[in-house]
Amino acid sequence: MKTRLGCLSHKSDSYSDFTAFLPPVQEKAPKCMKLSTDEVVRWAESFDVLLSNKYGLAAFRAFLKTEFSDENIEFWMACEDYKKIKSPAKLMTKANKIYEEFIDVQAPREVNIDFHTRELTKQNLLEPTTSTFSDVQGRVYSLMEKDSYPRFLRSNIYIDILNKAQSQRQRRSF
Template sequence: MHREPADTVPQGPHQPCPSSTKSHVATTLLPAARQSLSDHAGSADPPAERTGRRQRLSTEEATRWADSFDVLLSHKYGLATFRAFLKTEFSEENLEFWLACEDFKKTRSAAKLASKAQRIFEEFIDVQAPREVNIDFQTRELTRRNMQEPSLSCFDQAQGKVHSLMEKDSYPRFLRSKIYTDLLSQTQRRLS
């Protein structure tokens, strides 16, 4: 079932990747990945393209996404490309939940903690939530109990289950996907 994205939960900041020592390649992201990045940024073009600079992605950086799932998640274009892939599988709620949890862990205001926790629970965890993630009954119930006294760790088990699901299920398919292989080919062609 296709679900429209909601704007109620922040998607978290993206960490830039370390710069590569090899030459960067000016790369236009594949349309689906560019759209995912622009959905997040709120504009039709990545920020640097709006200011006249080209976004750069090296083949080495894109290849490193295959090193580990966490390397992929830590790279802003990796994250955007993976999000675009998940949209093709109608499972982007998993990544959005994981990002919401990462943002939630940075909450410093005790006053905001409970309301942010409630929004995440209602959007992703509760039975028949608009963007319900696929977690087992025990994890859902533990998270429900954690909501009685929300803390920065109240979603840890659910977030861990969703991370594991994406890493074992979606990530291997992503590495074989046309979105990823086309992006790699595109960066390699720019070198020649």
Template sequence: MHWESADTVPQGPNQPCPSSTKSHVATTLLPAARQSLFDHAVGTDPPAERTGQRQRLSTEEATRWADSFDVLLSHKYGLAAFRAFLKTEFSEENLEFWLACEDFKKTRSAAKLASKAQRIFEEFIDVQAPREVNIDFQTRELTRRNMQEPSLSCFDQAQGKVHSLMEKDSYPRFLRSKIYTDLLSQTQRRLS
């Protein structure tokens, strides 16, 4: 099961990109995805796609992403920009896991809880999972034990570790990245 949005690179079910494909993705598809993000965010969509209802990203909003990691994650375009950045580092599984956990916590059906938990575990936590996140052995084992009786909090520790990793490692690099600086520049140019 994939937790990807429409702007992600297509893959077969549970198949990670081969490394040769990754380099191709980084050089050809990612700039296109980044441009698409810019087009939607700053309002340079082709006229046929424009609607009066679409919100545009302001420079003030994009600047606020630097206030905190959680501000970035709570903004639709911030999340999309961060996802595009993580793809360039081949670490988007961290964000996808975090988002899957956020979605999982909204599960209200007891019947769906166990199956959703199992899918997340198999995709992100299990050793040799197709999109395995980088967590320590103790957290992995605690999560494995939590799977015996899944609850809405069974991934809390693993999700917290991944959030912390992204916040301390990827987020500062994102703020210095070309993706973020170009997006800020484009929002500023739109205003002038």
């Protein structure tokens, strides 16, 4: 309870340390270790580009935590991992775990979905396949893309990362 109440004081506009998820910044670090301005700018091209970049994904996750909606990205990532499972027994176990954590009514990290989608997903658990969560994952993805992603691009988190990448570029050019 203390932890949950303590989190209430954090808001996305007051988030001050964005560097925890960025690559190490060292003067002698290899070029591949630095986050380029172009890379950060590309995150604004599309939601897919953001999610396909490990630092973009980490920044977006940090942003969602400040908005108290990180269950959406955690669910989406769990579904991405789930789709890679080959063993039917492991599919069953993982499907039930995902359902209990994110979809079931009163789940600890319940994602916001309609009753029909929840019931359809529950039926899909009887014979899980790699597409068991496709419908609900698509709905959560769409919600993040239309709602959270635009706010992320306007957030202090994104703007600060972009500014830091630009200042790194300027320092390197001198």
